[in-house]
Amino acid sequence: MRQILLALLFFAVPAPASAWNAAGHRLTAVIAWQQLSPTTQTAIGKALSRHPDYARWVDRSHSSQDVDIFAEAATWPDDIRNDPRFYDDGREPATPALPGLTDTARHKRWHYVDLDAAGQVKAGELDTRIERLSRLLRSTGKKAEISNALPWLTHLVADIHQPLHVGRHGDEGGNEVEIENPFNKRLPFTNLHVYWDDLPGPPWLRGKRLQQNAARLLENHPAPRQGNVALWRDESHRLLAEAYPTTSGSLRPIVTEDFRQRSRAIAERRIVAAGYRLGRLLDDIFGQRGPGKTP
Template structure:
């Protein structure tokens, strides 16, 4: 768990949140929810980390692997091609249109499907399958952050200056959901991957894991409008605020259950994709081989 300090207003100041903590939690939930045979296959692949030749970015555990696509971003030209794969800016104030946001497959939902296909194909070299695994785990986490799934032409909320309680300065809507709020929600007792997974009864998990990647995209796009923007500015498609709006403590408490459920949904859906790819050679939209 990342280091953090509690402020007098009960809002956490995280050292690392969705960037590591959110991805790690989605990955760990998926690992725990996957079939034993899938976990064995994951361990076998992750043990081949030397093939990636990224010694400062390990994939030795599901937590480290989940963060690998962000860890390698500083490696300049080696992985710069993947930058647009982490998000999809679908306009929350227009009818849902995933195609327009995914030109040439450069968006998170298209890459979830592509990386699933690469992982499922046993003729693909081990190095490429391991890389596909890291991207897949990370991108499912990205998709289940609403600010990676919908926006108002403001770079996923990066251009919406906002305060998180008493925390201001360089904060914005994206950083709140990517960091401060994610850490608060995941760590609120009972916190952590195991507790979050246990909060969903076994009987409800199949329904939460169901659907297509497009279904999940639409769900998170709706969450961006209904929860992320509306909680901060009221009318999500109204006039953009002139002053810095503040997400206060009552708003944060109201949002925690929604964000926690989204993290669990991401983990369960990822577990399903991993089971399909590693046990059945199947990816979204493909039949069993």
């Protein structure tokens, strides 16, 4: 009986996944941080110190250095998915307002954009939201809006570089594609979206290890051209052609050694690209705000 239950657990469909896991978001943030001018770094450090969850970020990273706080803030839009202070907008009644936050919605639709075969957007707001948050950060004088928008923008620029976050509408961005991954003994049956989210490394990656991994990625991958949000989205969507395993396993498509290596290389390249581009975008935003308007 126990075996049957365990087998059922393995085959249970995991809940739709969120994004690159925390490691992917922290790596992107650390790479972006290195691209920023000292003025932008200071402005971001100040803005994040005013965020209501700043103390949690200090706690989790065991650090109050701006770069560590920035890396932790990058995972915040995923952290609130399991936080009862927040609610699923469109499905649940709003939770009470929180001091220092502009709203308490989880905004799950912000994390992805799904396209149909003709390239038309069918679901999600990832691309348009990056544009809107960028515009808000360039123009607002309200400190709460700045400290709220920063973790979101940081997070979403990483998400748009994850190919499955610009997924095929027909399979819910890979959430409905079940695969076999013999390299993960703990989770040998999973879905394609989760497989991609977990490629950047273990979710507890922080501190010195995080810095070392970021440095290794930077050595192995060149800076991309900056482009714009539409380019980042289209690049991700095109990568879907290589993102699905094609070898049959016992029951479903299986991750082979070759597929594993290729998908890892793509994930690393995309994280580096996201880091460089996020850095330039933030420098551009905070540069435009000018020293007088720096929050």
